Amino acid sequence: MTSSKQSQTQTSDSQQMEKIRQLVLGEDASLVKQTLKDNAREMVAEVFSEALHDREKNDGSVNKVLLPLVEKSVEKSVSNHSEQFVGYLYPLVGSLVRKSVTAFITDLLEKTNALIENSLTVKGLKWRFRAWRSNVPFSQYVASQTFSFRVEQVFLIHKETGLLLNSVSLNLGTAADADMVSSMLTAINDFVADSFKPNADSSEQQLDVVRTDDFTLVIKPGPKAAVVAAVTGNMPQHVADQLQVTLEDIHKLYDKELNNFNGDALTFENSENQLRDCLIAELKPEAEQTSKTPWMAWSVVFLLLCTITFLMAIRWQSVALKDQIELIDRQPGILITSLELNGLREINLNVLRDPSAIIIKDWLGSQNISLTHLNIKERAYLSLDPELIKHKVQIALGTFPNIQIQWQGMTPSFSGLLTNFDKLMLQNKLSGISGLNFIPSWLDGIVVNTDKTNAADDPNVIRAILDLNIAKIEKMSVAFEKGKSELSVTAIEKLISIKDQFNNLINLAEQQQISLGLVIMGATDTVGTPKFNQILSQKRADNVKLKLQELGISNNRLNAIGLGVIDLKTTNAGARKVLFNVVYFDAS
Numbered sequence: 136m137t138s139s140k141q142s143q144t145q146t147s148d149s150q151q152m153e154k155i156r157q158l159v160l161g162e163d164a165s166l167v168k169q170t171l172k173d174n175a176r177e178m179v180a181e182v183f184s185e186a187l188h189d190r191e192k193n194d195g196s197v198n199k200v201l202l203p204l205v206e207k208s209v210e211k212s213v214s215n216h217s218e219q220f221v222g223y224l225y226p227l228v229g230s231l232v233r234k235s236v237t238a239f240i241t242d243l244l245e246k247t248n249a250l251i252e253n254s255l256t257v258k259g260l261k262w263r264f265r266a267w268r269s270n271v272p273f274s275q276y277v278a279s280q281t282f283s284f285r286v287e288q289v290f291l292i293h294k295e296t297g298l299l300l301n302s303v304s305l306n307l308g309t310a311a312d313a314d315m316v317s318s319m320l321t322a323i324n325d326f327v328a329d330s331f332k333p334n335a336d337s338s339e340q341q342l343d344v345v346r347t348d349d350f351t352l353v354i355k356p357g358p359k360a361a362v363v364a365a366v367t368g369n370m371p372q373h374v375a376d377q378l379q380v381t382l383e384d385i386h387k388l389y390d391k392e393l394n395n396f397n398g399d400a401l402t403f404e405n406s407e408n409q410l411r412d413c414l415i416a417e418l419k420p421e422a423e424q425t426s427k428t429p430w431m432a433w434s435v436v437f438l439l440l441c442t443i444t445f446l447m448a449i450r451w452q453s454v455a456l457k458d459q460i461e462l463i464d465r466q467p468g469i470l471i472t473s474l475e476l477n478g479l480r481e482i483n484l485n486v487l488r489d490p491s492a493i494i495i496k497d498w499l500g501s502q503n504i505s506l507t508h509l510n511i512k513e514r515a516y517l518s519l520d521p522e523l524i525k526h527k528v529q530i531a532l533g534t535f536p537n538i539q540i541q542w543q544g545m546t547p548s549f550s551g552l553l554t555n556f557d558k559l560m561l562q563n564k565l566s567g568i569s570g571l572n573f574i575p576s577w578l579d580g581i582v583v584n585t586d587k588t589n590a591a592d593d594p595n596v597i598r599a600i601l602d603l604n605i606a607k608i609e610k611m612s613v614a615f616e617k618g619k620s621e622l623s624v625t626a627i628e629k630l631i632s633i634k635d636q637f638n639n640l641i642n643l644a645e646q647q648q649i650s651l652g653l654v655i656m657g658a659t660d661t662v663g664t665p666k667f668n669q670i671l672s673q674k675r676a677d678n679v680k681l682k683l684q685e686l687g688i689s690n691n692r693l694n695a696i697g698l699g700v701i702d703l704k705t706t707n708a709g710a711r712k713v714l715f716n717v718v719y720f721d722a723s
Contacts, residue, residue, distance in 0.1 A: 200388060203405030203408065284370045285415075286364050288364070289303050289378075289411075289413045293360055353370060353378065355375070359393035362381055381410065389402075389406065449479045453480055457474060460509070462502075467526060472487060484510065486513050519569070521545055524568065549581055613629055613712060614711060615713070618671070622679070630686065634683055644719060652717070652718045653692055653717055655683075655694065655713060655715060657695070658699070658714065659699065668700045673696075
C-alpha cells in the first residue's frame, strides 16, 4: 500500500510540473521560442565573430563555405556595377600589369629551365626514349621519374547514379591529355559499375583501387558520393586520409544537395575548393638534393657560340678584304663597276680597264691579296684619265731614250736629238694616243740629226708610213639598223676614233706636203626600192659627215656619197654601213 501511494504521489507531481512548464514556457515551448526569435539578432551578434573564428580554427569549414558565396557575390556586383569597379581598380591596373608580366616571365624562365634540364641532357634523352617505348606521354614519364607520387586529378561521383559531379586537375583546372581523360573516364565507368553493385547479402562491394598502365585510381566511397583520385607513383597513407577528410566535408556541406540530386551537377561546382585539397605531390629526395648540370645543353650553346664567332670572323675578314680591293679604283685607267660580297667568302669584282692601265692581278699581288675567293670580270674601255695619258706618253717614249719630256698641266714639251725618220715615228705614236690631242709644235724642241743618212729620206718609206695609217682608217666602218640612218652610241664612239686618226694623219701628211681628203660612202642592203635605198644611203653618209664636222674635221676635207644598194651575195646585212676612203694629192 505504501509503494502504491508513493507512485500516485510521483505521478501527481509530474503532472503538476508539466502544467507549470506549459504555463511558463507555453505549449510546445512556444513562449521560449518566440523570446529567442525576438532576441536572436542581438544574441548572435554578440558571439558571431567568436563562433566563426572557433569553427574555422577547429576544422576550417568556414572558409570553404564562405569562399564560393563571396566569389558569387563579387561576380554579381562586378557585373551590375562594372563602371564603379573600373574606377576603383584603375589606380591598381599598372601595378597589377607589372606583377602579371613579372609572374609570366618568371614562369616562362622556370619552364624553359625545366625543358632544358629534362630535354637536353643524357638523362632527358633516355627518358624520351623510354616514354616512347612505353607509349606514355613524355611529361607524364618525367613526372613519374621526378615525383615520389602526385595526385593528377580528383573526381566527385554521385553514388546512386554514378554521374560525375565535379573534377579538378593539377594543371590549374585545365583539361588533361585527351588519352588520359578518356582512360580515366573509362576506368571510372568500370569502377562505378563494380563499386556500387549490391551484394547478395545487401552489402555493397567496396572497390578501393583501380590500377591502369599509366596511373592508379584511389577510391573513397561515402554514403551518398565517392571521391576518386588519379595518382602516379607510390601513394602514401596520408593521401588516402586526405581523401577521407574531403569526402566527409562534402557530405556535411552538400548533404541536402546529395539527397535531392536530379542529374544537375551545377549545384556542386563550388566543391572545387574541397577537391583541390586532395591535389598533393611530393618530390623524390634525390630529385630535390641533386643539382643537375645540363652538359649537353651547354655543349650545344658552346658549339653555337663558336660557330657564330667563326662565321663573324670570316665575314669581318671578307669585309676588310673588300675595302682593300676597293682601293684599285684609284689606279689610272681602272673603274670599278661593282664590288659585292657573295655569301661569306666569295667576292665578285667587275671592272673597266684601259689596255694601258696596270694589270688587275699584278696590282692584287702587290697588295698581297689572294685570288682564291675573288671572281674578276674585266672589260676594256678607253680612259681619258690625265695620269694614264701621261703614262701612255712615257710608253711611247720607251724606244726613244734620247728624248726628254716636261709637262705643264696636260701640255708636254719634248727635247732631244732624233733622225727625221724617228721623229716621224714618234709623231705617229703620239698622234695615236686618245685624249692627248697631239699638236706637231710640241716636237719643235727636237733637233733633227742631218749627219746620218736614214731611210726617212726615201719618199717610198714616207709613202709606206702614210699608207699604213690610211689603211687603218679605211678598214673601219659604221653600221646602221635596218632602214635607219640615225647614229648609235657605238657608231659615235667609232667616229671619235676615226677623227683622232685622221687628224694625226693630216699632221703627218702636211709635213710631207701631201693634201688629204676623206670620202664617206653610204650603202644599204637589197631590202626596199632602189630609189628609197639611194636616198637612205645618202642620208647615212650625210649624217656621218655632219658628226665628223662637229668633232673637228674641216668640211673642206670631207665628201659624202650615197652608193645605194651594194648587191653582193656575200654582204647580206653587212651592207647597211658607211665606208671610208682616204684620198691624197701631192701639194707640190
